[in-house]
Amino acid sequence: MNNIVYLNGNFIAQNEACVSIMDRGFLFGDGIYEVVPIFDGKPFGFDEHMARMEKSLAAIQIKNPLTHSEWRKILETLVIQNNKKIGNHALYCQITRGAGETRTHSFSSDLKPTVVAFLTPGSTHSVTELSRGFSAISVDDSRRRDCYIKAIALLPNILHMQEAKLKGAIEAILIRNDETTEGTSSNLFIVKNKKILTPPLSCHILSGITRDLIIRLAKENNISIEEVKITSNMLKTADEIWVTGSVKEICPIVVLNEKPVGDGKVGAIWKQMIQLYEACKQ
Ligand SMILES: Cc1ncc(COP(=O)(O)O)c(C=O)c1O
CATH class of the missing domain: 3.30.470.10 (Aminotransferase class 4, branched-chain amino acid transferase, N-terminal domain)
Known part of the structure; x- marks a missing residue:
C-alpha cells in the first residue's frame, strides 16, 4: 500500500x-x-x-x-x-x-x-486488552542529558527498547543514578498505598502530554498524586506501575524484570484512571 x-x-x-x-x-x-x-x-x-x-x-x-x-x-x-x-x-x-x-x-x-x-x-490495545497487563524491564538510562527535547536522535532509546523486546517486554524503564526517569517512549507512574507517584519534570524527562492529562484527572477527581523522585527500590516495591504515552495510552505493567508487580494483576487505581481517560477521549 x-x-x-x-x-x-x-x-x-x-x-x-x-x-x-x-x-x-x-x-x-x-x-x-x-x-x-x-x-x-x-x-x-x-x-x-x-x-x-x-x-x-x-x-x-x-x-x-x-x-x-x-x-x-x-x-x-x-x-x-x-x-x-x-x-x-x-x-x-x-x-x-x-x-x-x-x-x-x-x-x-x-x-x-x-x-x-x-x-x-495509533493505540492498538482495547481497554480489555490493556486490562491483562504487560511486562517491562528496568535498565540503566544511557541517554544524553537533554531528554526534554523531543529530538529525532533516539539511538539509546532504540537500543533499550530492543533489549526489552528481546525479553518479551513492552517497555524498558530507565534508571539514572538510582532514580527512575521514564520509559524509552513513555512516562512512568507508580502507585503505592493508593497514592499515584510520578517523577518530577527535569531535563532527563520528556514532558508527556498524557502525563499532564493524568495529573490533571487525578487532581480533578481527588485521587492522591505526587510528583516525587522514584528510586529503583520504590519501583521494585510498587503496588502498581503504569507507562503512559499518546500511543501507549495508560499501559499497566504487571511484571517487572520477570517478577510480579504487587499481586501481579492490574490495580484498582489504574482501573479508575483508565475510565477517566477514556471519558476524555469521547
Ligand atoms: C521518551 C518519552 N517520554 C514520554 C513520552 C510520552 O509522551 P506523550 O504522552 O506526550 O506521548 C514519549 C512519547 O513518545 C517519549 O518518547
Whole structure:
C-alpha cells in the first residue's frame, strides 16, 4: 500500500518522498518530532502537542516553518487522503534543520528546514486488552542529558527498547543514578498505598502530554498524586506501575524484570484512571 505523506509543502506518495543526503536530520539527527494521536479522525490534545513542538524547536533554535493551523490542515488532509477517518492513528511530524552545502557540525541560521508528516498506527490495545497487563524491564538510562527535547536522535532509546523486546517486554524503564526517569517512549507512574507517584519534570524527562492529562484527572477527581523522585527500590516495591504515552495510552505493567508487580494483576487505581481517560477521549 502506498500511503500519502506530506513533504515540504506537497502531499505525495510515500515511495516518492525523498530528502537530500546532506539533510542534517540524516547526517546528525539534527531535528525534532512530535506525535499527535488521532481517534476516529479527530486529533486528541492537538494544542498541547503543538505547544511542545514549539518548545523543542526553540531548544534547538529552529523557527517553526508552519503555523498551528497549517499543521492541523496537514493532519486533516492526510486523514482524508489516506482514508483514516475510523480507528486509532497518529500524526508523526518531523522538522529537521535542513540540508547544508557541506557536512559541518555548526549550522547557518538561513537553512531551510525539512518538514515531513505522515500517519502512523495509533493505540492498538482495547481497554480489555490493556486490562491483562504487560511486562517491562528496568535498565540503566544511557541517554544524553537533554531528554526534554523531543529530538529525532533516539539511538539509546532504540537500543533499550530492543533489549526489552528481546525479553518479551513492552517497555524498558530507565534508571539514572538510582532514580527512575521514564520509559524509552513513555512516562512512568507508580502507585503505592493508593497514592499515584510520578517523577518530577527535569531535563532527563520528556514532558508527556498524557502525563499532564493524568495529573490533571487525578487532581480533578481527588485521587492522591505526587510528583516525587522514584528510586529503583520504590519501583521494585510498587503496588502498581503504569507507562503512559499518546500511543501507549495508560499501559499497566504487571511484571517487572520477570517478577510480579504487587499481586501481579492490574490495580484498582489504574482501573479508575483508565475510565477517566477514556471519558476524555469521547
Ligand atoms: C521518551 C518519552 N517520554 C514520554 C513520552 C510520552 O509522551 P506523550 O504522552 O506526550 O506521548 C514519549 C512519547 O513518545 C517519549 O518518547
